[in-house]
Amino acid sequence: MPLYIMCMRPNSFDTKLFANRDEEYSKIKGKIGMFLDNRDEERRKLMIYGERGVGKSILIRKIIKDISEERDLISIMIDGDEARNPEDLLRDICKNLAGELHDFYTKNQNKNDVIDKEIAFLDYISYAKTLKDTDVITIVERLEGNIESSIGILNILTLRSKIGAVDGKDHTTSHEIEQSIDSKFIIKLLENVTKKIHDFADILIYIDNLDQLEDKDSIDGFVTEIIKLKKPIIVTSMRREVADRNIGRDFKEVQYIEPMTSDGLMLVLKKRLEIGCPKKDELLRTQLLDIAEILKDCTGNPLSFLTWLHYLIVDADLDSSGIVNNLRGFTKAHYSTFDEPTIERIAKHFISAGSEFLPKEKIISELGIENDLLDMLDDFGVIIPENRYNPHSYKISSDFMFYRLDS
Structure with missing residues (x-):
């Protein structure tokens, strides 16, 4: 059952929330x-x-x-x-x-x-x-x-x-x-x-x-x-x-600034719960911490980590057995320009490639997508260029690294 609270505040610059x-x-x-x-x-x-x-x-x-x-x-x-x-x-x-x-x-x-x-x-x-x-x-x-x-x-x-x-x-x-x-x-x-x-x-x-x-x-x-x-x-x-x-x-x-460690992400979550979270006790009675323990190993990006948790708290269910299925809803909600199966297929391709960045030509040929679609994926932040001024290789956004749980 969703809880309508803003404890995660993924975009907050409040320095009281600084951690790790x-x-x-x-x-x-x-x-x-x-x-x-x-x-x-x-x-x-x-x-x-x-x-x-x-x-x-x-x-x-x-x-x-x-x-x-x-x-x-x-x-x-x-x-x-x-x-x-x-x-x-x-x-x-x-x-x-x-x-x-x-x-x-x-x-x-x-x-x-x-x-x-x-x-x-x-x-x-x-x-x-x-x-x-x-x-x-x-x-x-x-x-x-x-x-x-x-x-x-x-x-x-x-x-x-x-x-x-x-x-x-x-x-x-x-x-x-x-x-x-x-x-x-x-x-x-x-x-x-x-x-x-x-x-x-x-x-x-x-x-x-x-x-x-x-x-x-x-x-x-x-x-x-x-x-x-x-x-x-x-x-x-x-x-x-x-x-x-x-x-x-x-x-x-x-x-x-390096990506954050998995333990660091848990410290960030702890700080969010400690400061200005009126329903902290209620949250701790859910599977929030179990879910966080699973998701922390998917990324080193605090924004993606907190955004996933915020979505699961407010718009889905805190069910540790259905994380990927629930976060598919996150993809649909936040990247509605594209259909979710397309993004999932692209994300899993990057995750299984074994290399952070893939050459543009390889992405197009192996995924069978057109240049126009690749440009749109770049424009909407689904894929990130290694160099904005010379975009010959790309990585998948950290927002989609939860798909590795289903790879």
């Missing part, structure tokens, strides 16, 4: 600590990569939360899953940085009118598409003479106002000049702000799920642009298939 990544936690926290200790180092950039659902996001968020409590640090987190392109990410950085600077100056009780206006301008840049020269000149006139109190925005606006006021022309007319607020402008603005803030505080920018930008071809270009910010610590996380050598070369440190 002590070794990676220590390594990554140590690297960020090294960056903080070497403030003159300009390549304080760290890339984290691993397969989807392996636990990158909750690990890094836990580390940043703990470091922020231990050291004086302005930290911001943005998510590539919520952005279409690099410009969206840069605007998100502006918005989040404006909020963090407001809190920082309020906490330290050294905010003033200049800083207030500059923070408001930084927030404005997060959504504005154009900037009128008359607006720039007005802002500069209000702030002029307060350069020592500036957080770096006044410098770039002063330069812009001088460019706009060419030959003393009156730009209050209908022919005033408008500048497009694009990635180039935002990067220059962030360069100025982060350089100024660096004089008295460290900034850490965490870009989660960088691989989830809608425009995948723009990821490499975004990394090239964001690296231009010399002063802040920059941490990114992305899936393994996107983290090729061209991207990794721009980072001083690169850390791979």
Whole structure:
């Protein structure tokens, strides 16, 4: 009988649910600590990569939360899953940085009118598409003479106002000049702000799920642009298939997150049951732990493991004798574009192959599928390319590794 509870919360980033990544936690926290200790180092950039659902996001968020409590640090987190392109990410950085600077100056009780206006301008840049020269000149006139109190925005606006006021022309007319607020402008603005803030505080920018930008071809270009910010610590996380050598070369440190051990998965489950699970006792009277003991040996992916358990709890039955049959319903529900027998056949083919990745040509010939179907399987995450930019070989998604119980 299904139980309508959310204890598994497979997509939760709540750092209270962090479990069983002590070794990676220590390594990554140590690297960020090294960056903080070497403030003159300009390549304080760290890339984290691993397969989807392996636990990158909750690990890094836990580390940043703990470091922020231990050291004086302005930290911001943005998510590539919520952005279409690099410009969206840069605007998100502006918005989040404006909020963090407001809190920082309020906490330290050294905010003033200049800083207030500059923070408001930084927030404005997060959504504005154009900037009128008359607006720039007005802002500069209000702030002029307060350069020592500036957080770096006044410098770039002063330069812009001088460019706009060419030959003393009156730009209050209908022919005033408008500048497009694009990635180039935002990067220059962030360069100025982060350089100024660096004089008295460290900034850490965490870009989660960088691989989830809608425009995948723009990821490499975004990394090239964001690296231009010399002063802040920059941490990114992305899936393994996107983290090729061209991207990794721009980072001083690169850390791979391994799949989790079977014992580690059980610790993750235990943490989910201990924190915020009102029906824990009721769950423990079911066959949940017996089922988990069986499923833990099918994958090293916490997201897939928890998603299976969540489905069995909420939408099926906790019956240890019918795991595969019940999880066939999971395939139908979550991958409804395809019929379940097709996915099962493909999954079992990969599982029995004895190799994690199979060449594209071999998949097509041995399974008797067309190129179009293979592309659809890739688009919907049924199969995962070894390299997103050069997809010649694929693996089956960890979501379907439960079929090995029936192989």
